[in-house]
Amino acid sequence: MTVLSGFxxxxxxxxxxxxxxxxxxxxxxxxxxxxPLKISIVIPAFNEExxxxxxxxxxxxxxxxxxxxxxxxxxIVCDNNSSDRTAEIARAAGARxxxxxxxxxxxxxxxxxxxxxxDWLLFIDADxxxxxxxxxxxxxxxxxxxxxxxxxxVKLEGHYPAANLGVGFWNLISRAGRWLxxxxxxxxxxAFRQVGGFxxxxxxxxxxxxxxxxxxxxxECGKQIVILHQHPLLTSARKMRLYTARxxxxxxxxxxxxxxxxxxxxxxxxxxxxxxx
Ligand SMILES: Nc1nc2c(ncn2[C@@H]2O[C@H](COP(=O)(O)OP(=O)(O)O)[C@@H](O)[C@H]2O)c(=O)[nH]1
Ligand SMILES: [Mg+2]
Numbered sequence: 110m111t112v113l114s115g116f117x118x119x120x121x122x123x124x125x126x127x128x129x130x131x132x133x134x135x136x137x138x139x140x141x142x143x144x145p146l147k148i149s150i151v152i153p154a155f156n157e158e159x160x161x162x163x164x165x166x167x168x169x170x171x172x173x174x175x176x177x178x179x180x181x182x183x184x185i186v187c188d189n190n191s192s193d194r195t196a197e198i199a200r201a202a203g204a205r206x207x208x209x210x211x212x213x214x215x216x217x218x219x220x221x222x223x224x225x226x227x228d229w230l231l232f233i234d235a236d237x238x239x240x241x242x243x244x245x246x247x248x249x250x251x252x253x254x255x256x257x258x259x260x261x262x263v264k265l266e267g268h269y270p271a272a273n274l275g276v277g278f279w280n281l282i283s284r285a286g287r288w289l290x291x292x293x294x295x296x297x298x299x300a301f302r303q304v305g306g307f308x309x310x311x312x313x314x315x316x317x318x319x320x321x322x323x324x325x326x327x328x329e330c331g332k333q334i335v336i337l338h339q340h341p342l343l344t345s346a347r348k349m350r351l352y353t354a355r356x357x358x359x360x361x362x363x364x365x366x367x368x369x370x371x372x373x374x375x376x377x378x379x380x381x382x383x384x385x386x
Contacts, residue, residue, distance in 0.1 A: 146251070147181040148172070149227030149298070153209075153217035154235040155189040156386050158198060160345060161235045165202040168233060171244035178248055186235070187221035189213075195235075212382060213375070214291070215307035215315040222298070222306060230301055234292040236345035237263075243340040247295050250335055257332035258296035258323045260289035264341040269349045280338070287324060287334040291316035293342045300326055312378040314369075351385045 150168060154161055168184065175182045186199035189209045196206045209220035222230050229251055233239060243261060250256045262280040265272055283290060294316065304322035307315040320334070327334050348357075360380055364371045371377035 145179055145181045146229070147183070147227040148175055148229050148231055148251075149222075149225030150182060150184045150231045150233060151218060151221035151225060152184075152186045152199075152204070152233050152235050153189055153214055153221060154186050154191065154195050154199065155212060155217070156191045156193045156384070157195045157235040158191075158193040159386070161186070161195055162198050162202065164233070164235050164238060165199065165204060167238040167240075169202070171239050171241045174241065174244060174248065178252070180248075181227075183225065183227060185221045185224055187217045187224075189217035213309065213312060214381065215309055215311055218291075218315075219306040219309070222301060225298065228298055230294075230296050230298050232291070232294040232296075233342075234344065236347065237292045238343045239293065240340050240343075243293075243337065243342060246337045246339060250337070251295070255333050256335050257300050257327040257330065258289065258294065259335040259337060260295075260320075261293050261337040262341040263290050263292060263344050265346040265349070266343055267346045267349070269346050271354070272346060272349050280341070284336045284338060287320065287336055289316050289320045289323075289334070289336070290342075292344050294319070296323065311372050312375050313381055314372050347386070348380060352380050356380060 150172060152161070152164065152168070157164075165184070165186075172182050172184070184204040186196070186204045186206050187209050188196040188199070188206055190212050196208075199206050205224070207220055207224045209217045218232055221232075231247065246261075247259070250259055260283065262283060263276060265276055279290070282288060300323060304319070304326055306319070308318045311318055324334055357380070360371070360378075363377065367377075375382045
C-alpha cells in the first residue's frame with residue numbers, strides 16, 4: 110500500500126517553502142512506504158466484563174476491512190486494574206492485553222498506546238460499538254492523507270431524552286470546534302507521541318486537552334482534525350442508569366464553580382472512579 114501524506118504536505122507547507130522552518134525533519138506521515146500501513150486499535154477497560162465482549166466483536170467485524178485495503182492491524186486492550194473477567198474475555202477474543210495498575214482513563218489509553226506499533230492509533234471505549242461504515246470513513250480519511258487526527262459524533266443507546274439533548278449539544282460543539290470525544294479517536298501515532306499523549310493530570314476531559322494539543326500541531330504542519338458525523342458511535346448510557354440526575358448536576362455545578370479543578374481529582378470525579386458498573 111502506498112500512502113502519500115504527511116511528508117509531502119509538510120514539505121510543501123507554506124512556511125517551510127518560505128524557509129521559515131529550516132533544518133528540521135518530518136515528524137510524521139508516510140512516504141512511499143514498502144511495509145503495509147498498520148492501525149493499532151487501543152481499548153482502555155476497567156471492569157468491563159458486561160460490555161467488552163460485544164465491543165470486541167463489533168470492532169473486529171469493522172476492522173476486517175483493513176486487510177482488504179492491504180493494511181495490517183492489531184487489537185490492544187489495556188486492563189486498568191480490573192477485578193472482574195475483563196482481561197480474560199479480551200484475551201479469549203484474541204486481543205493483546207496490557208496492564209495499567211493506576212486507575213485513570215488517560216493512563217489506560219497511554220499504556221495501550223505505548224504498547225502499540227501501528228502508524229495510526231484508534232482509541233475506542235470498551236462500552237462503545239463502532240459500525241463498519243464508521244471504520245470505512247476513518248480508513249478513507251487516513252488514505253486521503255490530509256488529516257492528523259479525528260473523532261466522530263456519538264449516540265447513546267436506550268431512551269434518555271435529557272441525556273440525548275446533552276449529547277446532541279456536545280455533537281454540535283464537537284463538530285464546530287473539532288473537539289474529539291474520548292470514546293473514539295484516531296490519530297497518527299507520531300503526532301500522539303509528539304504532543305505527549307493524554308494528560309495524567311486529568312481524570313476526566315483528558316480528550317479535550319489532547320484535542321487542543323493536536324489542533325495546534327495540525328495547524329503547524331498544515332493538516333486537519335476531522336469530526337466524522339455520518340455514522341455516530343453507539344455508546345453505553347450506563348451513567349444515566351447508575352447515577353441520579355442530582356449527582357450529574359452536582360458534578361457539573363462543582364466543576365463550573367471550581368473552574369475545572371475537579372477534573373484534577375479522582376475523588377471529585379467519582380462518577381468515573383467510584384467503581385459503579
Ligand atoms: N470509569 C472508568 N473507566 C475506565 C477506567 N480505566 C479505564 N477506563 C475505560 O475508559 C473508558 C471510558 O470510561 P467510561 O466510564 O465509559 O467513561 P464515559 O464514557 O466518559 O462515561 C471505558 O472504556 C472504560 O472501561 C477507570 O478507572 N474508570
Ligand atoms: Mg462510556
